[in-house]
Amino acid sequence: MVTLAEVARHAGVSASTVSYVLSGKRTISLPTRERVERSIRELGYHPNAGARALASSRSNIIALMMPLRTDMYLPVMMEIAIAVATTAREHAHDVLLLTGQEGPDAARRVVGSGLADAMILMDVELEDQRLPLVRVTPRPAVLIGLPSDTTDLTCVDLDFEATGRLCVDHLATLGHRDIAVVGEAAAVYERRTGFAERTVRGVRQRADELGMRVLHRPCDGSYESVAGTLARIFDERPATSGIVVQNEAAIEPLLSLLRQQGRAVPEDISVVAVCPEQVAAGTSVALTSVAIPAQEMGRLAVELVMARAGAAGQGPSAVPPRIELLPPALTVRASTGPAPAAR
Amino acid sequence: MVTLAEVARHAGVSASTVSYVLSGKRTISLPTRERVERSIRELGYHPNAGARALASSRSNIIALMMPLRTDMYLPVMMEIAIAVATTAREHAHDVLLLTGQEGPDAARRVVGSGLADAMILMDVELEDQRLPLVRVTPRPAVLIGLPSDTTDLTCVDLDFEATGRLCVDHLATLGHRDIAVVGEAAAVYERRTGFAERTVRGVRQRADELGMRVLHRPCDGSYESVAGTLARIFDERPATSGIVVQNEAAIEPLLSLLRQQGRAVPEDISVVAVCPEQVAAGTSVALTSVAIPAQEMGRLAVELVMARAGAAGQGPSAVPPRIELLPPALTVRASTGPAPAAR
């Protein structure tokens, strides 16, 4: 293994010079710099991560914690993880993947050991177990999702309330008066992850303002469940002409069932989904949808955590905590249309 | 930050004793051990990862590289990643997540810097760019997937050829004679990722042995694509009564289309899928399927890489390289039945 000392000898300079060439923390004359860089290349030198971390007490690693509840939509998680990893690299950081199995201890362990010098938490619950730690740890942390008490926390999420309102606005514009929400699995609400409630709240709020009627029913993704939910909806509110779906798994079954029941989309029923763009575009009927901006969320989380990391040590209020709710965007596709005139 | 030296002082022992209590690499008398452990707890001591890595030249980190081609099925990747992270923790290791954006350089960087002391590569192509590095690096590596030349490599994968054969056997037993394979997107074949070809090869091989007829058509997951593929199949081979699907995205559209065309599953058409159990169980018609054992693959990859890591340094042939193909298992559900008598 080639060390910095060897590079220094090879280039005929001191160790510190090599170090500074690498970090750019002090000005180096062009000739020396080039000589050093050449030596680095020729010797195939890679700075040792452990030594660097020890000497600088910065590991250049961001911990990404994702407690993987079975009912979460994996592709979105995955997209976020990828965006986090990609963006982290742009800041010369790597990403350590932590799952939920160890519980809050995992976070304690990685920051306590200095393995990670920042962390990003996914799948945040309203009363998340990790929050106490996040609040006391000196390392910067960003949550993807919104707990109930956000004091002193930096969070990133889609603005789900606005999302709910946006869906209603769109349907209202098309003349729909009775709408239904096919929600997430009951487990999601019980776990109180927040985002599902927030969407429904937004829907209810705007619907009230516009004098529309809303029926909300939870629904796990299975075909049977969707069939049941749909049956109940049309049973209780036969006039329902607009549906908002928030559970990706329920989408294809829903379209399939509507078709079977002879309800044409969008002629008889309009459907708005809250899901990744990719899903919306690939379904049997292209879906009017509000995108879940997984990439942006991942990227933003890293940017925020890095900003706070950069300012770390400069006192407590270097960069103030901040709640960043991404504005929803609705894309009109083929699944929504004017409400049926006859009612 | 509390250090090992502080723990030692607090417990009234030497630094090495604390270190050995932690590592268990030498016998410590019960009283001393307890005293030390108590100090560790009271002081809230966490060994510093960087220092440890530097002194021991082992980071206890496994790099997991997943070049995320857009056409890969994310949930499977995710499941593998989770299994890898979980299993790694059982071996006191953490997982560093690397994406494909940096290319083979990422691998070079993390092993060169000693950031990771082992690696697991996912989404392996037949002529993978990372193979040269893997072959020369002193760090143990395991591939998930099979390149064309496996010399000196340790690989884990589902035995896709056997999977193909198994599907055919099942259909043959039910009396089907004409079968079709709805394959992966053309891009998957072009990229030469291997697994798609291997399945088809297995299908062809067994079909030949049994005198059955096979039609293989690639298909991206979109509804249109599935419709087109299906049309071609029934056009060219009207007698087709069994279908093997290997593209998860195509499954629900396929079932939906068959239904629309008045082809009952399984009365008119039997469908066998190659997909995760979760997918097979949740579709509108529960699918007879061969499971993609994502968890087992992730777990096994870690076990293998750890076995090689443990034996590292003891000379070249400590643990021989090894190809581990998991045997496929077919679960009969509601989507397959006897071939229609009239043909």
Next chain:
DNA sequence: CTGAAAGCGCTAACAC
């Protein structure tokens, strides 16, 4: 603009 040198916190001989 460059060097010398003092650690960073831990591991693993080497001693007893």
Next chain:
DNA sequence: GTGTTAGCGCTTTCAG
């Protein structure tokens, strides 16, 4: 069964 100590490879004052 326990203590002493020499590094591991790098960063970062302090000097010049």
